[in-house]
Amino acid sequence: MLRDITLGQYYPADSVIHKLDPRLKLIGTMVFLVSLFLSHDWIGYLAATVFLAGVIRASRVPFRYMLKGLKAIILILLITVVFNLFVVPGDVIWEFWVLRVTRQGLSQAGFMAVRLIYLIIGSSVMTLTTTPNDLTDGLERVLGPLRMVKVPVHEIAMIMSIALRFIPILLEETDKIMKAQTARGADFESGNLIQKAKSMVPLLVPLFISAFRRANDLALAMEARCYRGGAGRTKMKPLLYEKRDYAGYAVLAVYLAAMIAIRIMR
Amino acid sequence: MSIKLEHLNYIYSQGTAYEKQALRDVCLELRDGEFVGLIGHTGSGKSTLIQHLNGLVRATSGALYVDGKNIYDSSYNMKGLRAKVGLVFQYPEYQLFEVNVLKDVCFGPKNQGLTDEEAEERAKKALAQVGIDENCYEQSPFDLSGGQKRRAAIAGVLAMEPEVLVLDEPTAGLDPRGRLEILGLISRLHRERRITVVLVSHSMEDVAEYVERIIVMNKGSVMLDGTPKEVFAHDKELEQVGLAVPQVTYLMRGLSELGIPVRRDVTTVEEAREEIRRLLKRRETCGQAAEGQ
Numbered sequence: 001m002l003r004d005i006t007l008g009q010y011y012p013a014d015s016v017i018h019k020l021d022p023r024l025k026l027i028g029t030m031v032f033l034v035s036l037f038l039s040h041d042w043i044g045y046l047a048a049t050v051f052l053a054g055v056i057r058a059s060r061v062p063f064r065y066m067l068k069g070l071k072a073i074i075l076i077l078l079i080t081v082v083f084n085l086f087v088v089p090g091d092v093i094w095e096f097w098v099l100r101v102t103r104q105g106l107s108q109a110g111f112m113a114v115r116l117i118y119l120i121i122g123s124s125v126m127t128l129t130t131t132p133n134d135l136t137d138g139l140e141r142v143l144g145p146l147r148m149v150k151v152p153v154h155e156i157a158m159i160m161s162i163a164l165r166f167i168p169i170l171l172e173e174t175d176k177i178m179k180a181q182t183a184r185g186a187d188f189e190s191g192n193l194i195q196k197a198k199s200m201v202p203l204l205v206p207l208f209i210s211a212f213r214r215a216n217d218l219a220l221a222m223e224a225r226c227y228r229g230g231a232g233r234t235k236m237k238p239l240l241y242e243k244r245d246y247a248g249y250a251v252l253a254v255y256l257a258a259m260i261a262i263r264i265m266r
Numbered sequence: 267m268s269i270k271l272e273h274l275n276y277i278y279s280q281g282t283a284y285e286k287q288a289l290r291d292v293c294l295e296l297r298d299g300e301f302v303g304l305i306g307h308t309g310s311g312k313s314t315l316i317q318h319l320n321g322l323v324r325a326t327s328g329a330l331y332v333d334g335k336n337i338y339d340s341s342y343n344m345k346g347l348r349a350k351v352g353l354v355f356q357y358p359e360y361q362l363f364e365v366n367v368l369k370d371v372c373f374g375p376k377n378q379g380l381t382d383e384e385a386e387e388r389a390k391k392a393l394a395q396v397g398i399d400e401n402c403y404e405q406s407p408f409d410l411s412g413g414q415k416r417r418a419a420i421a422g423v424l425a426m427e428p429e430v431l432v433l434d435e436p437t438a439g440l441d442p443r444g445r446l447e448i449l450g451l452i453s454r455l456h457r458e459r460r461i462t463v464v465l466v467s468h469s470m471e472d473v474a475e476y477v478e479r480i481i482v483m484n485k486g487s488v489m490l491d492g493t494p495k496e497v498f499a500h501d502k503e504l505e506q507v508g509l510a511v512p513q514v515t516y517l518m519r520g521l522s523e524l525g526i527p528v529r530r531d532v533t534t535v536e537e538a539r540e541e542i543r544r545l546l547k548r549r550e551t552c553g554q555a556a557e558g559q
Contacts, residue, residue, distance in 0.1 A: 176355065176360075177360065177361055179317065179322050179355070180353075180355045180358065180360075180361040181361060181373075182322060182348070183320055183322060183348055183352070183353040183355070183423070184348075184361075184373055184374040184377060184422060184423065184426065185345065185348055185349060185373075185374050185377030185378055185426065186373070186377055187345075187377070201363065202361075202363045202373065205363035206360055206361050206362065206363050209360075209408070210360060
């Protein structure tokens, strides 16, 4: 049940996408996300779908892994769709009491849903094909220029990598505590909302304690190894672009150009 | 209460890149009142196996009978099973959560549907059994020492008055004294409460001293099953899978190889002491007989 959250969970496989430079994947994901907001009609979404499907295929990660990430946003998705459906003004096609569905609302709701779903799947592709270490390395380099305006890029990257690193650990821990409390007769599933919230206490208290303990241990371990932030730190494996990365940038450029072209032409 | 496992298989994350067969065709029977040691290397499937015993993990295939009833039948009462089979996880102190020790131990009995008074009574009994002092009852469980925390957590399971008590590495991370305390406590519980105990460990020393039967797991299947003496006779096989017989067994075997006539199947320090004492006594009487002549 808890393992359904895939964000930040690496799926090992031997594919082109896995081997790409994390900087390319980060920039690629950003470009893809922006492109989703560029398009306003079905041709744009078709292009985005083709691009996304191509990348997913090349990544060799089973498709249902990416769908798992969607479960977490189902509520947001529903709210967005419902709001767009009933609130957008335009040509009325269906009316009941105070509810009014318009043609524009319908298409807006559809587009918003597709946008949100693609947002999650797009970023899932990145996290599923990139190890957390690579991801933060990439992030640190991509955001590097911001250092000039005193943004603590290294620290942000480190915080991110620690957070990503700990997601699976905390999930595992949650699973363990849940099992331990279930063995003591705890029931996490039945009951009304208040009972359910109450039943979370035996889970959350140990979980928080363990998270703090881990944070404390980690801080100590880092200090023991003389960690003092990013200043003067070098990398054992600095990121270097290879041929396939340039090819990747080319594909990305073509995609972005196509999306802009569609936007301008329509 | 008897538990019977028939051709149990369990596969982790089936159909993903992380797929792994954790249990392979496990057939076992745990009889009423037994004290069983479950031994195996890290990743041998012992923790997975015990989570099957109270239905926390559902086998991919196979059947598990508790008192003759298959727990995978849809009508089976899982909650009742969890009260009957008490499972103490590794590092059980990490599951403590209440504001004080007594309340934490009451958690299990209350989930069983007992009233506050009944639960409290059981909790007090369990706490007394694990040797936690009454003046600790109102303390926060997080203020206890490591060994005390663990005992309080074990009390949390004991308070449910299970018929089978399963403990996953109950001595992990404890100092030698804490280890002895916990093992002594478990063996006392087995004697006094007449309950079935399954003790999971990767240390032969721990179990050899206390259990009546040892089950050795390797790569998800049962490798050996028998009394400590029977199991430790397979020292070469055990070494091959990264386990060892107790040090005292090695010692006695070494002595025997030096030509000293001691038994080779000794498994506990107590037994070794008796054996050596017997040997010395015999020497003494032989010596006196020689002098007399």
